[in-house]
Amino acid sequence: MDDESRHFRIRGRGARSNHEGRFERHRREVIDDGWAHEDEEPLPVLRTHTAIEVPRRLITYNRSPDLPFDRSINPYRGCEHGCVYCFARSTHAYLGLSPGLDFETRLIARPQAAEVLRRELANKRYRVAPIAIGTNTDPYQPVEKDFAIMRECLNVLEEAGHPTAIVTKGSLIERDIDILARMARRGLIRVGISVTTLDAKLSRLMEPRAPSPARRLQTIRRLAEAGIPVRVMASPMIPALTDPELEKILEAGRDAGARHASWIMLRLPLEVSPLVQEWLAAHFPDRASRIVSRLREMHGGKEYDSRWHRRMRGEGPYAEMIARRFDIAMKRLGLATAATPMRSDLFRPPILPGAQLSLL
Template sequence: MKPDLQTKQPKGRGALTNSVSRFDNVTRHGVDDGWDVDEALPTLRTEVSIERPRSIISYNRSPDLPFDRAINPYRGCEHGCVYCFARPSHAYLGLSPGLDFETKLVARPDAPDVLRAELARRSYKVAPIAIGTNTDPYQPIEKERGIMRACLEVLEECGHPVAIVTKGALIERDLDILGRMARRGLLRVGISLTTMDATLSRLMEPRAPSPNRRLQMIQRLSAAGVPVRVMASPMVPALTDPELEDILAQGKRAGARTASWIMLRLPQEVSGLWRDWLAMHFPDRSGRIMARLREMHGGKEYDARWGHRMRGEGAYAEMVAARFAVAIKRLGLKSSAPPMRVDLFQPPVRPSAQLSLF
């Protein structure tokens, strides 16, 4: 058997393995066959399948989140961020949260039409919709699929508020729509910056734009009148958290108005994927990083309790929170933005066989 993928990094991918999910009855392990041959790993191509959803707006009741509904135009994410907390969701599709998550994607081309139908329901109550909180709506396949842009067109037409989180430079394609929505008080955008070290970023986020490119995104969005949040997320203890102040300062200089931070989260299968990645790239500090995480989660690598999962607790978490508070005060950044408008919402016109009289 060929060596397990944990001994090499698949080109352009974040996870090292395609380990089975928690729902599988069997496990797979690579074993070194003893041959001292430097075999190149095959290039992993991105595959896209189609899903026809019956509903597109998902609702949550989490007190940790500033929104109660979200849209996901895609399942899986080609950016391949090894730390992505959304990876375990791929297990529900019978796929691995590892390499499958970033190579076997699901597009939902009917999302705009389904969204229109849901917004047209008499029972619908308007509130900001979040996009990008699970998988990135501006990942590379959006360039040819255009599902995100079509959803934005529906939201703009209806005067519906939306908050977008992304690392994808493709968001600049939609500056025309975003600028118009921002002027009406219907839009916020968050740009995630994990590190300013381009080499580290390429290891952790292999197909996401470089840190400098994301700063350029903030500049261009801000110049178009879009209120931008710089998101120092996730902060990795003993790896990226020393950069917290620099990330915030550079985000401010680029035009960000607000800022936020979240500590690294390792739910379900993400924990093993992250430990494998650390062992390959940072074996000298792997123990220290994991020890800090366990300190913040009562001895566990992750604690999913509401009010705890985003930041952790204890001296280390409190220190990072205090540094953030001091930094944004010094820089003139806000931790929250004014509420978006909901009074402009007009339900879309339902298709009808009878022509309108007016």
């Protein structure tokens, strides 16, 4: 696979390279043959391409003891928001694609997701528990405007009375306020809005195609005004880059209407680590080594520790300081870490097309 950063203009993208994933046996490199001329035409812009996938199953189950949910769904693979720090980038390697630029330009949509979800929820063996959406890739990334897969899934979940938790940066969630508000009145929905920084310039560098921080705060406000429980997520906290903003992010979220909050430290699993370090060297060379050193301090000398209960926060004095600052700010601002549990008693298996209706 050629490094597309040499063949295309990548302005407006998070990653700066497109190296192969960990499962590829061969690596290709672009070499300058010396025939380039100054008067050649400029490189073309790297466009986003979306492929279609028909999933056999949509609900993914996990047994991670440090996650508040045991199942999730993802309408899309890859994410055009292009957040350079996204831990989900490494999952693109399973598709034979690069966790770099491929992750944000070669997307996979699942237009039949709602149909598959309906079938899974209607299964007699299904047992209800909250479904998380947006824990891997953002369900409200720009491509959702064309496919509307998320809205179709919400229609199924509302019909079934299924508890649902959504995490997003996308302002497109406002399109679905009608459904979300109805679910909120029944105790079936929670929404988390990720706010990584209040600095619009920094946000554009880190997450080039996500809504600006001010726009995300506006989304929190509109959801809250509709009676939808909203959590401001100060995630990820990046040492020596975004962590000084922790209290300001929480306060801005509270003022916009969020009543709950959370935080997670920057995670650098697998291919994500070199991508972030490459990005830091390009944009923040003065503090790149300091940031990586802080992460290693929190993970026993490694850039990442995948052990449960450690991967999200890290350990040691620095991690403890951030956690303490968070706790103090939460008390001062009147924010809560835990929300009211969602209802599961309203669940009714959806009716499949052509199925015989119950007389009871």
